[in-house]
Amino acid sequence: MSGTAVPAESTEVVIAGAGPAGLVLGNLLLAAGVRCIIVERQSRAHVEERARAGFLAANTVRVLTENGLADGLLKDGQQHDTCAFRTDAGEFLLNYGSLGRGEAHTVYPQQHLVRDLVAEFLARGGDLRFETPVTGITGLTTDRPEVTAQSPDGAAIRLRPRFVAGCDGRHGIARTAVPAEAARRYRRDHGVTWLALLAAAPQSMAAVAYAVHEDGFAGHMARTPDITRYYLQVPRGESPADWPDTRVWAELAHRMRADRHGPLHEGPILERRIVDMNSDVLDPIQYGRLFLVGDAAGLISPAAAKGANLAVMAAEILAEGLVPALRSGDEQRLTRYSADCLPRIWRAQEFSHWMIDLLHGPAGTGDDAVFLRALQQARLESLRTSRRHQDHFAENYVGI
Ligand SMILES: Cc1cc2nc3c(=O)[nH]c(=O)nc-3n(C[C@H](O)[C@H](O)[C@H](O)COP(=O)(O)OP(=O)(O)OC[C@H]3O[C@@H](n4cnc5c(N)ncnc54)[C@H](O)[C@@H]3O)c2cc1C
Known part of the structure; x- marks a missing residue:
């Protein structure tokens, strides 16, 4: 266990998974005074070295900057505003930073972002348990769902939070806790x-x-x-x-x-x-007291570099719903979570699909x-x- 331990019974939110989705959500909740635990299957070294994304959208940089999580990427990230297409006919450049809304990418490796987010969560006194896989999520339609996990010494941990955030990626356990009849699954290979x-x-x-x-x-x-x-x-x-x-x-x-x-x-x-x-989206991305975030909610092909950016987008929206729900019982934002996220997820899916067709001919x-x-x-x-x-x-x- 790392960080200051929060007694399991007093935990308000259990977050399964310490990828970009879980770590951004955890940091935002902690900053708002919400008692939360992040439970991660892998070791700290593993998640801090796992190279995946690199292209951060302007919205991602905004979320991270506004919440004091952007020191590393503002210091070491590179701005990229141009892409090139090469075909038999030659090469053409698109300076997309001067087109559309005039936004550029910040290039910052995902593993560096994860490292920064872990460090910040622990520095803020957060409870982050590595090598602790979630093994079960039940009671989601009750006031106190139960999350079970296995600690590194093999002991079972039982947590009874108010809400569960499934940030455990495409192969995680959270999406399997949603009964088949409770959500429609959209898949495409x-x-x-x-x-x-x-x-x-x-x-x-x-x-x-x-x-x-x-x-x-x-x-x-x-x-x-x-x-x-x-x-x-x-x-x-x-x-x-x-x-x-x-x-x-x-x-x-x-x-x-x-x-x-x-x-x-x-x-x-x-x-x-x-x-x-592959694409794989659930609708809705909520079931009872479980909210799916990032790849757990909607897997997207990396063709358009959207996955980590969608994860950060949804983490912010969920934090904005959970805080009033826990502080004053106001669940208005929280009940809109799926409706707020899914149109953005689908718009990214549409563009990503278009990119796949653009880049790959049979x-x-x-x-x-x-x-x-x-x-x-x-x-x-x-x-x-x-x-x-x-x-x-x-x-x-x-x-x-
Ligand atoms: C090659 C490649 C390139 C990519 N490039 C880009 C890019 O440029 N831009 C972009 O935006 N996206 C990109 N992506 C996608 C991006 O990496 C993912 O969308 C992003 O990691 C999703 O974050 P997440 O937090 O939802 O899931 P993850 O990062 O997968 O994190 C989930 C975490 O949950 C943990 N976990 C799983 N099961 C359990 C369990 N039972 N209990 C506890 N913990 C569990 C996992 O170990 C993991 O740490 C790329 C992906 C790949 C593969």
Whole structure:
């Protein structure tokens, strides 16, 4: 156990999961004087080293800044306002920071954000229990639901909070506590797989680059001055072991058309993982006294870099509902939680789905594949030439 222990019986909110959703929610509740516990399955080192997102939307930076959680990202985050699309026809740049609402991204690795949020929660006296998986969530339609967890020494912990926040991600236990008949599940396998790579190399170009290629998509995204994220579309079922460093760099250079646009800065590949593009949204994202936040509420493919940003958005909305509910019994905001979050989740899903279609053409020479690839080119051409399309893109690309 870390931090100051709060007696389990007096806990008002149990938060399952110490990812961006749980940690932002925990910090906001703690600042408002709400007694809460964050219970996390993994070790502190594990969550602080887990590399995933990096592109933070303006709304995310606002939430973190307004709540005193942005020191690290304001100090070390980089501003990014341009993306590039590479096709057979050449490259075009979109300075999205000057389009739409004029918003830019702040690039700050998710694991650094998690590290900052953990440190702040503990510094504020928060109770954060690592290596303590939640094993059961019951009694959600009563005044005092029960959350059971297993402490690192194997002992069972029983918590009886007023509310439970399910911030335990896509494979967590919280969404399984929602009975099938109580929520509709919307799922889609987008049929696309990425090999997500982290290279110990500086970025190769100033912009985020999306390479649309008949052999598959390739992406380039800055992370820190020494680390760059790359993506390669690979066939479903492929293993990271199929992609040694030499093959990765040769394929990236080929799809990024390095011969025409300049070489890539190569370095050792630090991490390679397979990511299948899936969406999975529940509606509503509340059941009794349980509220789902972040990936637990709505998994989104990383094609448009929205997941962590949606997690922070929903954490703020939930905190704004829980505080008056606990302080004065006013549950008006809280009962609107699903209705407030879901339209934003769906708008992000729509844009993410559009990005998937924009970036991935089907392989093959059949009628369907050829037709869909021609549509893909038409979409890219519209984005290259239409100012209105560019404004719409910019608004959705950075916005939440
Ligand atoms: C390769 C990749 C790149 C991405 N890039 C971006 C990007 O640029 N921008 C962006 O916005 N998003 C991006 N995302 C998505 C983003 O990382 C996720 O949406 C984000 O982590 C969701 O945060 P969360 O707190 O909801 O869930 P998580 O970060 O998954 O946290 C959930 C936590 O719950 C814990 N947990 C699970 N089960 C239990 C249990 N039973 N008991 C207790 N704890 C439990 C887990 O260990 C975990 O720590 C990317 C994702 C990937 C995979």
